[in-house]
Amino acid sequence: MFRNQYDTDVTTWSPAGRLFQVEYAMEAVKQGSAAIGLRSKTHVVLACVNKASSELSSHQKKIFKVDDHIGVAIAGLTADGRVLSRYLRNECINYSYTYESSLPVGRLVVQLADKAQVCTQRSWKRPYGVGLLVGGLDESGAHLYYNCPSGNYFEYQAFAIGSRSQAAKTYLERKFEGFMDAREDLIKDALFALRETLQGEKLTSSICTIAIVGVGEAFHILDQETVQALIDEFEIVGEEPPADEAATPDQSSDAEPGPADQGTPSDQGATPMDI
Amino acid sequence: MTKQQANWSPYDNNGGTCVAIAGANYCVIAADTRMSTGYNILTRDYSKIIQLADKSVMASSGFQADVRALQKVLAARHLIYQHQHNKQMSCPAMAQLLSNTLYYKRFFPYYAFNVLGGLDNEGKGCVFTYDAVGSYERVGYSSQGSGATLITPFLDNQLKSPSPLLLPAKDAVTPLSESEAIDLVKTCFASATERDIYTGDKVEIVILNASGIRREYMELRKD
Numbered sequence: 087m088f089r090n091q092y093d094t095d096v097t098t099w100s101p102a103g104r105l106f107q108v109e110y111a112m113e114a115v116k117q118g119s120a121a122i123g124l125r126s127k128t129h130v131v132l133a134c135v136n137k138a139s140s141e142l143s144s145h146q147k148k149i150f151k152v153d154d155h156i157g158v159a160i161a162g163l164t165a166d167g168r169v170l171s172r173y174l175r176n177e178c179i180n181y182s183y184t185y186e187s188s189l190p191v192g193r194l195v196v197q198l199a200d201k202a203q204v205c206t207q208r209s210w211k212r213p214y215g216v217g218l219l220v221g222g223l224d225e226s227g228a229h230l231y232y233n234c235p236s237g238n239y240f241e242y243q244a245f246a247i248g249s250r251s252q253a254a255k256t257y258l259e260r261k262f263e264g265f266m267d268a269r270e271d272l273i274k275d276a277l278f279a280l281r282e283t284l285q286g287e288k289l290t291s292s293i294c295t296i297a298i299v300g301v302g303e304a305f306h307i308l309d310q311e312t313v314q315a316l317i318d319e320f321e322i323v324g325e326e327p328p329a330d331e332a333a334t335p336d337q338s339s340d341a342e343p344g345p346a347d348q349g350t351p352s353d354q355g356a357t358p359m360d361i
Numbered sequence: 362m363t364k365q366q367a368n369w370s371p372y373d374n375n376g377g378t379c380v381a382i383a384g385a386n387y388c389v390i391a392a393d394t395r396m397s398t399g400y401n402i403l404t405r406d407y408s409k410i411i412q413l414a415d416k417s418v419m420a421s422s423g424f425q426a427d428v429r430a431l432q433k434v435l436a437a438r439h440l441i442y443q444h445q446h447n448k449q450m451s452c453p454a455m456a457q458l459l460s461n462t463l464y465y466k467r468f469f470p471y472y473a474f475n476v477l478g479g480l481d482n483e484g485k486g487c488v489f490t491y492d493a494v495g496s497y498e499r500v501g502y503s504s505q506g507s508g509a510t511l512i513t514p515f516l517d518n519q520l521k522s523p524s525p526l527l528l529p530a531k532d533a534v535t536p537l538s539e540s541e542a543i544d545l546v547k548t549c550f551a552s553a554t555e556r557d558i559y560t561g562d563k564v565e566i567v568i569l570n571a572s573g574i575r576r577e578y579m580e581l582r583k584d
Contacts, residue, residue, distance in 0.1 A: 151444070175440075175441070175444050176441075179437050179440050179441065180437075182437070183433055183434075183437050
């Protein structure tokens with residue numbers, strides 16, 4: 087990408103006031119396979135695409151349970167994601183031990199963000215190359231946060247990260263206002279959003295993972311049969327053509343073959359630091 | 362000039378008694394609910410039993426502050442285990458963890474006298490009994506706490522196999538049925554309550570078997 091003289095280490099500013107190493111780390115997130123999060127008043131759903139690198143291998147774990155009330159989906163360097171998940175789990179356990187109650191999600195993401203920031207200000211470290219969608223429930227309701235390698239974090243109603251996430255984001259932007267209700271609808275929207283990132287490839291339960299947390303429902307990953315049943319159910323109910331409005335350029339109605347000609351590979355190309 | 366002695370102790374004994382009996386496919390763990398200090402009663406309604414995992418239940422008598430701290434440490438360790446292994450800890454695994462946790466504080470021990478009960482990997486009942494610093498053994502039945510000296514001889518009479526050569530203690534599961542074992546436990550506590558001032562009020566009985574976990578209570582003398 088931008089090969090220049092200010093990108094050798096993370097502690098060097100560019101004249102334009104940018105830290106290239108951090109921006110490169112965020113590129114790593116964009117290269118990872120897609121992860122999506124959406125929330126309603128009472129539930130948060132995390133979904134991700136799970137592509138195995140070959141038929142012989144298993145696919146990488148991208149969704150981690152952090153505690154009964156919090157889970158994360160990652161995109162980017164999964165090794166970094168695994169290590170950070172271990173950190174998040176420990177923080178939750180320690181908080182529970184000391185205060186005998188669940189760690190509020192907002193506190194956890196701040197700790198995570200601070201940990202990421204440290205790596206942007208030490209010459210002997212590198213930023214974590216992973217973006218995390220942290221979904222959880224606490225006393226103030228359901229929350230979805232995005233933590234990026236820069237140490238920034240934002241709260242979202244719905245968000246998507248990783249490759250071809252723009253397609254999912256477009257779908258979510260149209261749908262998010264309806265997210266206040268039923269759990270099943272939320273999962274359905276997650277599946278549709280996930281399908282958007284697949285560029286016409288068939289959505290089956292073997293290439294995706296769905297997890298949910300909600301009021302009275304501990305964080306758990308849905309098993310393959312359940313997911314496949316949901317996929318079948320939603321596809322049978324007419325290909326709920328996501329392409330109602332004319333406004334969006336990247337929808338074509340069929341869930342099945344017929345390569346949805348999504349004319350927009352434009353999920354990258356945004357200026358860095360833009361996430 | 363005599364050596365200065367401590368004028369306070371970090372420990373207190375809150376009394377109480379715990380019992381556990383292993384069956385062929387069940388395990389009964391029981392403890393009274395009285396918490397005392399000195400000659401006073403602090404409360405008549407305190408549970409000394411905690412479920413650490415699907416198939417492991419621990420009852421502890423002694424200094425309840427240390428017991429509570431120990432329970433929290435084990436619960437946290439179990440969470441970590443679940444994250445790493447994606448499954449619950451087995452009872453024998455929990456038994457080893459408890460032993461290691463106790464020995465970790467060998468030079469400032471948890472003043473806790475524990476009995477761990479549950480189902481092993483084959484579904485048979487198992488009971489593990491401990492001292493304060495983690496020495497442990499799998500047995501067919503055990504009792505700890507202030508009433509142990511009264512209960513253990515009675516259990517020996519009822520449950521002990523005739524010879525350790527025929528059936529070593531750690532393979533002994535009582536041939537009693539689940540309801541017979543529960544009755545035996547109730548008898549133990551009723552008797553101990555008569556003569557041990559620190560045992561009484563109520564006995565909490567936890568029964569672990571293939572269908573899950575269940576709790577029963579029985580009133581005891583309150584004097």
